[in-house]
Amino acid sequence: MIRLVNISSNLNKMTNKAMLWVKLKRVIRTGFFNFWRNGTVSLASVLVMMVALTVMTSIFIGKAVLDTSLTELSNRIDVNVTFITSAKEEDILNVKYSLESLPEVLLVTYVTREEALNAFKERHAGDQSILTALDELGENPLGAVLNIKARDPSQYASVAEFLASDNALSSSGVTIIDKVNYFQNKEAIDSLTHIISSANKLAFAATVFFALVSILIAFNTIRLTIYIARDEISVMRLVGASTTYIQGPFVVVGVIYGLVAGILTLLVFLPITYWLGATTEDFLSGFNVFSYYLRNFLEIAFIVFASGVVIGGISSLLAIRKYLKI
Amino acid sequence: MVEYKDMIFFDRVSKVYPDSSVALEDVSFTIEPKEFISIVGPSGAGKTTLLKLFLGEDKPSSGSIFFEDINVQNLNKREINDFRRKVGMIFQDFRLLPNKTVYENIAFTMEAAGRSDEDIESDVPHVLELVDLVNKAWNFPKELSGGEQQRVAIARALVNEPDVIIADEPTGNLDPINTYDVVQILKKINDLGTTVILTTHNKGIIDSLNRRVVVLENGRIVRDDKTGKYFV
Numbered sequence A: 001m002i003r004l005v006n007i008s009s010n011l012n013k014m015t016n017k018a019m020l021w022v023k024l025k026r027v028i029r030t031g032f033f034n035f036w037r038n039g040t041v042s043l044a045s046v047l048v049m050m051v052a053l054t055v056m057t058s059i060f061i062g063k064a065v066l067d068t069s070l071t072e073l074s075n076r077i078d079v080n081v082t083f084i085t086s087a088k089e090e091d092i093l094n095v096k097y098s099l100e101s102l103p104e105v106l107l108v109t110y111v112t113r114e115e116a117l118n119a120f121k122e123r124h125a126g127d128q129s130i131l132t133a134l135d136e137l138g139e140n141p142l143g144a145v146l147n148i149k150a151r152d153p154s155q156y157a158s159v160a161e162f163l164a165s166d167n168a169l170s171s172s173g174v175t176i177i178d179k180v181n182y183f184q185n186k187e188a189i190d191s192l193t194h195i196i197s198s199a200n201k202l203a204f205a206a207t208v209f210f211a212l213v214s215i216l217i218a219f220n221t222i223r224l225t226i227y228i229a230r231d232e233i234s235v236m237r238l239v240g241a242s243t244t245y246i247q248g249p250f251v252v253v254g255v256i257y258g259l260v261a262g263i264l265t266l267l268v269f270l271p272i273t274y275w276l277g278a279t280t281e282d283f284l285s286g287f288n289v290f291s292y293y294l295r296n297f298l299e300i301a302f303i304v305f306a307s308g309v310v311i312g313g314i315s316s317l318l319a320i321r322k323y324l325k326i
Numbered sequence B: 001m002v003e004y005k006d007m008i009f010f011d012r013v014s015k016v017y018p019d020s021s022v023a024l025e026d027v028s029f030t031i032e033p034k035e036f037i038s039i040v041g042p043s044g045a046g047k048t049t050l051l052k053l054f055l056g057e058d059k060p061s062s063g064s065i066f067f068e069d070i071n072v073q074n075l076n077k078r079e080i081n082d083f084r085r086k087v088g089m090i091f092q093d094f095r096l097l098p099n100k101t102v103y104e105n106i107a108f109t110m111e112a113a114g115r116s117d118e119d120i121e122s123d124v125p126h127v128l129e130l131v132d133l134v135n136k137a138w139n140f141p142k143e144l145s146g147g148e149q150q151r152v153a154i155a156r157a158l159v160n161e162p163d164v165i166i167a168d169e170p171t172g173n174l175d176p177i178n179t180y181d182v183v184q185i186l187k188k189i190n191d192l193g194t195t196v197i198l199t200t201h202n203k204g205i206i207d208s209l210n211r212r213v214v215v216l217e218n219g220r221i222v223r224d225d226k227t228g229k230y231f232v
Helices: A015-037 A038-074 A087-099 A113-123 A129-135 A153-165 A180-226 A230-238 A243-284 A289-295 A297-324 B047-054 B079-082 B103-112 B117-130 B146-158 B176-191 B203-209
Strands: A079-083 A105-111 A145-150 A177-180 B009-018 B022-031 B036-041 B064-066 B087-091 B164-168 B194-201 B210-218 B220-225
Touching: A015 A153, A015 A243, A038 A180, A038 A243, A038 A289, A038 A297, A038 B103, A038 B194, A079 A180, A079 A243, A079 B176, A087 A105, A087 A145, A087 A153, A087 B103, A105 A113, A105 A153, A105 B117, A145 B103, A153 A180, A177 A180, A177 B203, A180 A230, A180 A297, A230 A243, A243 A289, A243 A297, A289 A297, A297 B117, B009 B047, B022 B047, B022 B064, B022 B220, B036 B176, B036 B203, B047 B164, B047 B194, B087 B146, B103 B146, B146 B176, B164 B176, B176 B194, B176 B203, B176 B210
Parallel strands: B036 B194, B036 B210, B087 B164, B164 B194
Antiparallel strands: A079 A145, A079 A177, A105 A145, B009 B022, B009 B064, B210 B220
16 A cells, blocks of 8 residues: 655554553653643642642641540549548558559559648648648648549549459458549549540541542542543544553643642641641640641651542543543 | 455444434445545535444444454454554544644654654654644644644644545635645545545535545435535
């Protein structure tokens, strides 16, 4: 068959590996060109993707803030066991050791009668009438105290049960415990435990919900950008381009959206967390959101980039399928 | 290369759409290698359906379409891509890729066919010369006139040295001067040995070509003249 003159008719046959490399190079180059030349569409998509990644980063940081506040709240819950004034130190220490052997118990602190008195005096240093009344008594009216911290707020009940049983008897078989404040604070402890577990569940549900919503928004935006290019896709098909060769540049563009949006999101969080840093430090007793952000920057950056790239790439891949059926 | 007497063979092809409208009914004809055939007929006669079926964009309800010894409707996705690279398409609305320059539009077709960078660098300037657009190589389609865009489309269709060029109403959006240019280029392509299938409404083109004319009406072939005039 006669050919058009001068057109090189001998196709340079390349090895499969070399061809694959050439194709990859072309797909990436085309992706970059498309991103750059569709300036407005790219900008809009990057901004939407940024919103999605901002939501995810906020969730990540928000979870840390919540965890810190909940831990702090849990730490404030404790149980004090006050012993009768005549209790022997040896008996008290026995109770301490048996408490420490319980798996639920994190820490037991022993406060001697003298320490309890000193702390009491210090607390009421400005109240002369109380101090005078104390002097008039002549002897230390306060019993020794064991301060107990459980590993989990829900475990105080079993610790209290343990104390109510025979374990807290002295060697002579008489109880040496004056009072356990768990029974006075039971309601407060129970409701705090409830709040903590609800907050955790709610945070998980919110995380899933917001992550899903932001993924869907990003997916929809990318779908629109591909919808705009549907005619181009059909032309590519008609000139005989293969599925991967058509899809490739769109996936590359999706990945670029993710990467650029990721960089911008990470940059935007620097001033935001810096601005919030001092406030959170006051409010959450020492938790500075800015230093948390810097300390965990690599981990956050990884999550942001991975989410961006996965959302961008997979959205493109899924969205383009519809237009490849020709 | 084996040369077939009949390059393209439509064998009793019918196409009925799901809404029961009949686009083609029992259409049979052959196209020989190096032939220049015009398919004419009023809108809705089935011209576009015929081309779509040939390109494998759609499947016939009955009958078969052969390209050399290949039954087009039996091709799988990969084979369809290979087949389409043997066919150069020119459309009424040009269908260039808007975000690619003239050079890139043509290069894309070669890239899709798996041609090397060296081939692309040597062939693209050559086809641009053929359609007289060397100085517009780095312009985007929107910066070109209709006639220039259609010439880019022709260059794109040519660059992979197709066995057949299909021109679907290529002059529909062009003024008489550009129409004349496009027809001259198509004739030149045909003179150089490539089969050309042209669909058109333009009486002047058909009369000046003095080549084979197939007339479609309501999905049927009503006339097939070796050196036809426009007469519907």
